[in-house]
Amino acid sequence: MTKPLRLALIGIGKIARDQHLPAIAADPGLALVAAVSRNANVEGVANFRDITALIASGLPIDAVSICTPPLGRHAIAAAALAAGWHVMLEKPPGATLGEVRDLVSRVGAQSLFASWHSRAAAGVGPARAWLAGRRIDQMRIDWHEDIRVWHPGQDWILAAGGLGVFDPGINALSIVTAILPGRLRLVSARLVFPKGRGSPIAVRLALQHGVAPIVADFDFRAQGEPRWDIAVETDAGPLLLREGGRRLWIDGREQALAEVGEYAGLYRHFAGLIAAGAGDCDLTPLELVADAFLLGERVESEAFEF
Numbered sequence: 001m002t003k004p005l006r007l008a009l010i011g012i013g014k015i016a017r018d019q020h021l022p023a024i025a026a027d028p029g030l031a032l033v034a035a036v037s038r039n040a041n042v043e044g045v046a047n048f049r050d051i052t053a054l055i056a057s058g059l060p061i062d063a064v065s066i067c068t069p070p071l072g073r074h075a076i077a078a079a080a081l082a083a084g085w086h087v088m089l090e091k092p093p094g095a096t097l098g099e100v101r102d103l104v105s106r107v108g109a110q111s112l113f114a115s116w117h118s119r120a121a122a123g124v125g126p127a128r129a130w131l132a133g134r135r136i137d138q139m140r141i142d143w144h145e146d147i148r149v150w151h152p153g154q155d156w157i158l159a160a161g162g163l164g165v166f167d168p169g170i171n172a173l174s175i176v177t178a179i180l181p182g183r184l185r186l187v188s189a190r191l192v193f194p195k196g197r198g199s200p201i202a203v204r205l206a207l208q209h210g211v212a213p214i215v216a217d218f219d220f221r222a223q224g225e226p227r228w229d230i231a232v233e234t235d236a237g238p239l240l241l242r243e244g245g246r247r248l249w250i251d252g253r254e255q256a257l258a259e260v261g262e263y264a265g266l267y268r269h270f271a272g273l274i275a276a277g278a279g280d281c282d283l284t285p286l287e288l289v290a291d292a293f294l295l296g297e298r299v300e301s302e303a304f305e306f
Helices: 014-026 051-057 073-082 097-106 124-131 166-179 262-276 284-295
Strands: 005-010 030-036 046-048 063-066 086-089 112-114 136-144 185-194 202-209 212-219 227-234 237-242 247-250 297-301
Touching: 005 014, 005 051, 014 030, 014 262, 030 051, 046 051, 051 073, 063 073, 063 262, 073 086, 073 097, 086 262, 097 112, 097 284, 112 262, 124 166, 124 237, 124 247, 136 166, 166 212, 166 227, 166 284, 185 284, 202 284
Parallel strands: 005 030, 005 063, 030 046, 063 086, 086 112, 136 212, 185 297
Antiparallel strands: 136 227, 185 202, 202 212, 227 237, 237 247
């Protein structure tokens, strides 16, 4: 019997508790042996305040999953790679493209996995298969949620380097770049920054896929139920992904999908990469965000407080 992968979880915040810890606990091929956080502990495992202390402990580790905010993540991942550990990065994989490319250059025998959890949503694979070979006429993306509900008190997300509304919006971009063949091109962007904040609270993007126009609207100010929708018009009829890719309609009919669980799927993929001696570090969604910051018109809105 294969021994479970000995895993350390670094960054014990909302996403770690809501998604990572349950997914790890449910997978018999994984064994959580350590947690690293300045502010929280996980019961039943060894706890450390930083990765330096984890490395110095000599605790046997095979891999780490890093769930910290993007700023500062590069140093943690670089230390893990230097220790010989496999590394899984929560999305977005880093604060900059250069940081993540530097991590790729440091990989030896380890696996480096830049995870995009929305690509593991139940409807994404079937949507990609149905769209293959069809003509894309146009696409509309609406990613609206309440920052106070989904990121309560997380001031870092609106600071420079926190990505702002791109933190959830990049999930939409990860789906679109997975279901469409070829590359997307950013045509224009409008970024709304609250007064005194370093990252946008709302964004509107115009993209191009071949000759097909794509409009994306991301907004952190929405109240009530979140809206995570991708609508595609094709020569064979419409396709609609809702709830972040969990539900799929084709030509007006909802499709029966096998719900596996996004994070369960991510950890299975990570284990598979390690077994195969491979890596997976697609930066396409982050490249589109970087292009938006380079090209986008910057507009100031009223101040925002949590």
